[in-house]
Amino acid sequence: xxxxxxxxxxxxxxxxxxxxxxxxxxxxxxxxxxxxxxxxxxxxxxxxxxxxxxxxxxxxxxxxxxxxxxxxxxxxxxxxxxxxxxxxxxxxxxxxxxxxxxxxxxxxxxxxxxxxxxxxxxxxxxxxxxxxxxxxxxxxxxxxxxxxxxxxxxxxxxxxxxxxxxxxxxxxxxxxxxxxxxxxxxxxxxxxxxxxxxxxxxxxxxxxxxxxxxxxxxxxxxxxxxxxxxxxxxxxxxxxxxxxxxxxxxxxxxxxxxxxxxxxxxxxx
Amino acid sequence: xxxxxxxxxxxxxxxxxxxxxxxxxxxxxxxxxxxxxxxxxxxxxxxxxxxxxxxxxxxxxxxxxxxxxxxxxxxxxxxxxxxxxxxxxxxxxxxxxxxxxxxxxxxxxxxxxxxxxxxxxxxxxxxxxxxxxxxxxxxxxxxxxxxxxxxxxxxxxxxxxxxxxxxxxxxxxxxxxxxxxxxxxxxxxxxxxxxxxxxxxxxxxxxxxxxxxxxxxxxxxxxxxxxxxxxxxxxxxxxxxxxxxxxxxxxxxxxxxxxxxxxxxxxxxxxxxxxxxxxxxxx
Numbered sequence: 001x002x003x004x005x006x007x008x009x010x011x012x013x014x015x016x017x018x019x020x021x022x023x024x025x026x027x028x029x030x031x032x033x034x035x036x037x038x039x040x041x042x043x044x045x046x047x048x049x050x051x052x053x054x055x056x057x058x059x060x061x062x063x064x065x066x067x068x069x070x071x072x073x074x075x076x077x078x079x080x081x082x083x084x085x086x087x088x089x090x091x092x093x094x095x096x097x098x099x100x101x102x103x104x105x106x107x108x109x110x111x112x113x114x115x116x117x118x119x120x121x122x123x124x125x126x127x128x129x130x131x132x133x134x135x136x137x138x139x140x141x142x143x144x145x146x147x148x149x150x151x152x153x154x155x156x157x158x159x160x161x162x163x164x165x166x167x168x169x170x171x172x173x174x175x176x177x178x179x180x181x182x183x184x185x186x187x188x189x190x191x192x193x194x195x196x197x198x199x200x201x202x203x204x205x206x207x208x209x210x211x212x213x214x215x216x217x218x219x220x221x222x223x224x225x226x227x228x229x230x231x232x233x234x235x236x237x238x239x240x241x242x243x244x245x246x247x248x249x250x251x252x253x254x255x256x257x258x259x260x261x262x263x264x265x266x267x268x269x
Numbered sequence: 270x271x272x273x274x275x276x277x278x279x280x281x282x283x284x285x286x287x288x289x290x291x292x293x294x295x296x297x298x299x300x301x302x303x304x305x306x307x308x309x310x311x312x313x314x315x316x317x318x319x320x321x322x323x324x325x326x327x328x329x330x331x332x333x334x335x336x337x338x339x340x341x342x343x344x345x346x347x348x349x350x351x352x353x354x355x356x357x358x359x360x361x362x363x364x365x366x367x368x369x370x371x372x373x374x375x376x377x378x379x380x381x382x383x384x385x386x387x388x389x390x391x392x393x394x395x396x397x398x399x400x401x402x403x404x405x406x407x408x409x410x411x412x413x414x415x416x417x418x419x420x421x422x423x424x425x426x427x428x429x430x431x432x433x434x435x436x437x438x439x440x441x442x443x444x445x446x447x448x449x450x451x452x453x454x455x456x457x458x459x460x461x462x463x464x465x466x467x468x469x470x471x472x473x474x475x476x477x478x479x480x481x482x483x484x485x486x487x488x489x490x491x492x493x494x495x496x497x498x499x500x501x502x503x504x505x506x507x508x509x510x511x512x513x514x515x516x517x518x519x520x521x522x523x524x525x526x527x528x529x530x531x532x533x534x535x536x537x538x539x540x541x542x543x544x545x546x547x548x549x550x551x552x
Contacts, residue, residue: 023303023350028425030399032406032418039415046413053410057476060403071530103527116308120315120343127339130332132322135339139319142306179541181548183534185478186511190529192477193515195396195469199462207463211470216505222404222471229467237460244456 007158009041014078014154015147021074022146029074031055038078042085051080051094058099058187072109075150076102079157086162092177095184097161105153112145207232286365287324295324295361296354296436300429303350312347317357324361334369341372348383349390354432356382358439359447378444388458396465398424404468404476479507482547 013034021029027037035052039045059073079101080094087093119141126135201208207229214220214228299320306315318339325342329335348356360378363371402424406417439447483494492498499506518524518532540546 019305022305022307023301024429025300025303025351026422026425026429028421030403030406030418030421032403032410032415033421033425035410036415036418036422045415049410049413049415049418052418053407053412056403056407056410060400060407060472060476071527103530106527113307113309116306116315117310119306120308120311123315123318124340124343127318127336127343130336132326132335136319136322139302139306139315142315143302146305175542176538178548179538179546180534182480182541182546183537185549186533186537187530188472188476189508189512189515190519190526190533192469192472192512193519193529194526195400195465196512196516197519198391198396199466199469200459201466204463204466207466208470208473211467212474212505212509213470214467215471216474216503220471222401222408222468222475225471226401226464226468229464232467233460233464236463237456240456240459241453 006041006043010038010078010082011151011154011158013037013041014075014150017074017078018072018146018150019143023143031059031073031077034074035077035081038081042081044085047084048081050091051084051098052077054091054095054184055080055098058184058191060188060191071099072102072105072150074102075105075153078154079161082157083161090177092181092184093172096177096180101153101157105149108149112142112149115145116142286328287361291324291327292358292361292436292440293433295321296357296433298323299354299357300350300432311343311345313350313353314343314346317346318342321357321361325364328365329369337369337372338364341376344376346379346383348387349394351394351428351432352386352390352435353383354436355439355447356386358436358441359444362440362443374444378447382447385454385458389454389461392458392461392465394428397461397468400465400468400472404472407476473508473512474505477505477508477512478549479511480547480549481507481545483545 017027017029017034020027027033031052031054032049035048035055036045039048039052042048055073055077059071076095076098078098080098083089083097084091084094089097119138123135123138126132126138196208210232211225211229214225215222220228299316302316302319304313304316306319307313308315321342322339325338326335329338346353356379360375363375363378367374402417402421406421409415409417481494481499485492485494503509515529515533518529519526524532537546
């Protein structure tokens, strides 16, 4: 494939990936899935997958829940795969350049979500003015912004990236690339730490221990641990349902259950 | 709000204003837009309006009713997009059946269900699936093998179908099923979390790698810190300690995930420079 075509396709991939991830999710934005497409475009699938796999493990558990902004590992993967194919740089460099791009780009995310606020008000104003087509049209600006969020850094990477990286590679010392590789293998811990905060860890710390021992001491593969986790989940579910049934019987004798949907505003949030 | 009570629709003989094709185009529009016009104030509100504006127009030929319904949907809404279809399917059926007088009931249903639905949806879509699929596909990819990624694409297709199906279920069975389901959802979420925590325990031991190449010299005897000392105490001791440290850091307001990432980068670089930390040799 000619270079220019690859450049165009990789920019389209980066711009589309973010819209896909936030909406229809047929390709998704996980490093391995975008890495697969990036690898096909750049014509070196095995290398692309190694880079994608590194970012994938790094990103485990890093989820943008409740609108939180998290590093853009999908874009990081595309940048890494592109630069490694163009310059022959190794895994360490791909991570070293991809990760900062992913970290910086995500700052734009906040700006876009603020800008979208104005669009939302604009759309509502159009609705009140009964200009319904304009109301729909103005909403396209949101996805457009999100596409630009990746389009702009990707244009920069494609135009100046390869030569800058090749120059940088000549002066980069071994401890630095080593350190970045070490960072890469430590970084999954951030996602794991975030996961531990999302989940009721204090109540289920014993489950964490089971999972840890299964792999640290017994070397059970991940799918095996997942099946044990599923078994524990079924057990927990049945317990909870039985407990709530008992409660329901207890309260039914006293007062009526109150959770019909009348006056259901603002129970949560 | 006494009129809310009268809403609980029992579509005995459904007189559909919308064809199946129109309804599916609405959910497909929502699936496309998702959080692509997310804002901090009303979050997915505009996305719902954009997606359902065409079907709502068909329900409300009268401009004033249409605007009233749109205004209702412009309000704050946020849940896992994969699960939202079920709520939106149920509210669409309500509006199709009862028109604009269902407005308050629609809003009440949306606000009371988005929390529980997000609980279970986030756990499955954002935690369980990416951690399990991610570590399987991630390890395959490290060997240059794209199979895990390809399987993931198939899972995405399955989810694509499931999201339309959930919308249909919400639409067909209406408010009743969706509300009774919400009561079981908290138990379901907690059970799913248990599975998630098991996997997290594994990830600490397998995915996080902290390795020190330090060696002690006692006269003629060499003792490697990693294999001779740490691994003898407990396998994956350092990863467990680092995980605990990061968990504590993330618990404080000052340490955002991005800051922790930068901190780890610094620790790794300094550790590498002084030879305290090293790249773990392949077993």
